[in-house]
Amino acid sequence: MRFKVTILFAGFSGKLPYCAHGWGTWALIQDGKHNILLDTGGVGLRLNFYKILEEQGLKAEEIDYVLLTHMHFDHVCNMDLLPNATFVLSQKEWDHANDMENRDLFIQESAILPMRNAKKVFVKEDGQEILPGVTTLMTPGHTPGCVSYVLHQDNGEVWVLAGDAAKNRGELRTRDVQMSLNPVDSAASLEKIVQTADRILPGHDGWIRVEDGHLVPEGDNDVKLEFAQGITVNGGQTSITIHMD
Ligand SMILES: [Zn+2]
Structure with missing residues (x-):
């Protein structure tokens, strides 16, 4: 595969x-050639931000590009x-x-x-090439300037990194x-994503494969909720694992 994507x-x-x-x-x-991030995570990741990158053999200084949805x-x-990093985002989102x-x-x-003094690349329309094999798909609705990013794999597969234009499998299905x-x-953007993609990474869910128009979650996105010390739930459990169907 031309692109390796690690969640x-x-x-x-x-x-x-x-x-x-x-x-x-x-x-x-x-x-x-490049180390590219899709978004930069929420505040809850901040304490472990460097550690998570280190686990991939990377220092924060080695991130070249960030694709902001x-x-x-x-x-x-x-x-x-x-x-x-150079930050890529839509002009419309920056204005918003x-x-x-x-x-x-x-x-x-x-x-x-x-972001004000950071290096920025503004995108405005579908099909703009950010790097070889990485293009844009304008997917407004959730916010006016939402943009999804399209990875063109060397085997012909098209992977869409949707951001919150498609937050989860439920939105894609309904x-x-x-x-x-x-x-x-938003509805038009969801349709556009499904029509474009062989594989979709939503903004708040794991990978979804598009097979003959059907949306098939690939799994591996179970969520383990851990509770603070001294707290148990459901009769003694210190954590709960949620498996999404
Ligand atoms: Zn959002």
């Missing part, structure tokens, strides 16, 4: 009443820990993030401050979305 943190779409966990998928893409807090924290009056509440000034600024655009 550094598997996203999760569970939530609590009134509270979105914000556990977005964070991944490493390597083509033999959108500017929500759970996808763009930790940007300040990547001194040599800097529109203090109209931007949505999941965009935090503290998250975008490190075309019905939660937390979208424009549900009509």
Whole structure:
């Protein structure tokens, strides 16, 4: 395969009443020449950020590019820990993030401050080539400037790194979305992703394969919830493992 994609943190779409966990998928893409991140993870990963990269044999300084899907807090924290990266995002998303009056509440000034002086590449339309074999797919709806990234593998397979344009298998299956600024655009973006991809990495879920129009989750995205010391649940368990169907 031309591109190796390693999921550094598997996203999760569970939530609590009134509270979105914000556990977005964070991944490493390597083509033999470049070390590329898909988004930069949420604040909960911050303490282990360097350790997670080290487990892949990488220092933060060795990350060349970051493909940002959108500017929500759970996808763009930790940007300040990547001194040599060029950040790719859509012009529309950057304008939205800097529109203090109209931007949505999941965009935090503290998250975008490190971006102001960082190296940036702005994308505007479908099919823009970021690196050889990496192109853009504009997928608005969740936010106005959401962009998905397309990996063209050397065996002809097309992998779409969807970001929150497709947060999970449920949205892909139903075309019905939660937390979208424009549900009509979101539905069109979901359709576009399914039509484009052989394999999809959603913004808060594991890999989904598209087989004859069917969406088949590949698994390996069980979530283990661990509780703090002294706490047990369900009659004595100190953790719960959630397996998604
Ligand atoms: Zn989001």
